[in-house]
Amino acid sequence: MSDIETVLSDNELNELREVYTPSITYLEAKKNYTYDFKKFLKFSSVTKISSDPVALEAILTHAYHALEKGLTMEVPRPGFGVDAIILTMATILKLERLGVIGVATKGGRGMLKSYVDFHNENGFGIDGKIKDDLIEFVNKMSHENNPGGSYTLSLEELRKASDFDYESFIQRRSSVRHFTGDQVDPKVVKTAVRQSLKAPRSCNRETRRVYVAYEKKLKEQLLSYQNGNRGFGHKLGVVLMVTVDLRHFDLIGERNQGWIDGGLFAMSLVYGLHAAGLGTCMLNWSEDCESDKRIRKAFNIPEYEIIITMIGAGHVPKKFEVTASPAPDVDEVLSIIEPRE
Numbered sequence: 338m339s340d341i342e343t344v345l346s347d348n349e350l351n352e353l354r355e356v357y358t359p360s361i362t363y364l365e366a367k368k369n370y371t372y373d374f375k376k377f378l379k380f381s382s383v384t385k386i387s388s389d390p391v392a393l394e395a396i397l398t399h400a401y402h403a404l405e406k407g408l409t410m411e412v413p414r415p416g417f418g419v420d421a422i423i424l425t426m427a428t429i430l431k432l433e434r435l436g437v438i439g440v441a442t443k444g445g446r447g448m449l450k451s452y453v454d455f456h457n458e459n460g461f462g463i464d465g466k467i468k469d470d471l472i473e474f475v476n477k478m479s480h481e482n483n484p485g486g487s488y489t490l491s492l493e494e495l496r497k498a499s500d501f502d503y504e505s506f507i508q509r510r511s512s513v514r515h516f517t518g519d520q521v522d523p524k525v526v527k528t529a530v531r532q533s534l535k536a537p538r539s540c541n542r543e544t545r546r547v548y549v550a551y552e553k554k555l556k557e558q559l560l561s562y563q564n565g566n567r568g569f570g571h572k573l574g575v576v577l578m579v580t581v582d583l584r585h586f587d588l589i590g591e592r593n594q595g596w597i598d599g600g601l602f603a604m605s606l607v608y609g610l611h612a613a614g615l616g617t618c619m620l621n622w623s624e625d626c627e628s629d630k631r632i633r634k635a636f637n638i639p640e641y642e643i644i645i646t647m648i649g650a651g652h653v654p655k656k657f658e659v660t661a662s663p664a665p666d667v668d669e670v671l672s673i674i675e676p677r678e
């Protein structure tokens with residue numbers, strides 16, 4: 338029997354895996370978790386409202402989004418969301434006093450107006466606890482046109498928008514590692530980023546950020562921190578880095594939310610670039626806290642942002658290889674939840 342046919346012991350296998358996925362000690366694992374933990378605790382509002390206006394905007398958005406949701410129910414409940422209304426008015430006023438006027442305060446104001454309009458149009462009463470303050474608040478902005486509330490979408494529009502060959506679109510997205518090296522038009526990237534803003538996000542808070550490098554030296558510098566672009570990184574037309582701002586989170590249940598919101602956004606971004614005819618490759622930021630500190634320092638990434646992933650994109654040649662990356666049968670992934678006895 339040749340050596341290669343010998344079944345290795347666990348220890349021998351462990352030695353082999355060290356080349357690709359080096360193991361760490363318990364203490365190193367703890368240090369890395371503590372790094373994430375401290376960041377979340379320091380910048381989110383889970384233990385107390387952060388004094389940062391961004392955190393306040395997030396609390397406002399969280400509150401008024403509950404009201405938006407109320408308007409989109411099959412049967413909206415008259416007088417719903419009293420506590421959310423009180424918090425929405427209070428945070429709008431506080432932010433405006435701080436001179437922070439933006440999508441959150443305007444969206445909040447728009448929502449309050451929609452709330453009053455909805456109740457008036459349907460002949461519903463507003464809860465006495467908020468009625469006078471809310472009506473006064475809304476009347477004062479009668480001349481303003483703020484976005485917010487809800488709007489109507491039709492089945493016909495939905496059908497029209499989904500009437501394309503999604504199967505083909507999705508099956509022809511593969512991670513690409515063969516690029517022409519041509520520059521990517523920043524307008525194309527900007528469009529894809531704008532489209533990705535439509536990706537679902539927790540309670541409509543805008544936590545996502547993108548850093549983009551077009552210039553050769555900067556791309557190289559950015560990629561020099563990343564393990565996984567060897568052999569094609571130098572031919573990428575653009576390198577993007579997706580981050581998420583932790584200042585928006587205010588619930589302990591959201592301790593991992595940033596990775597989810599950022600991941601959904603990154604995927605949408607990849608699809609947006611794919612829709613523009615570019616090849617893309619996600620470039621992992623599966624790094625320990627020391628590498629994380631190094632890249633932050635080099636590119637001035639604020640401490641309150643977590644780095645989700647990098648994405649490389651570029652023009653592709655007429656023909657190129659992609660990995661077969663066999664996928665399991667759908668039934669290995671999909672389980673139907675059965676009623677329990």
Ligand SMILES: Cc1cc2nc3c(=O)[nH]c(=O)nc-3n(C[C@H](O)[C@H](O)[C@H](O)COP(=O)(O)O)c2cc1C
Binds near residue numbers: 512
């Ligand atoms: C978060 C993330 C990070 C990734 N990082 C890398 C990377 O650093 N280098 C690389 O060549 N591919 C990377 N990939 C691509 C995966 O290897 C690839 O998506 C997977 O094998 C499936 O193949 P497909 O994308 O061609 O369908 C990454 C994918 C994800 C989701």
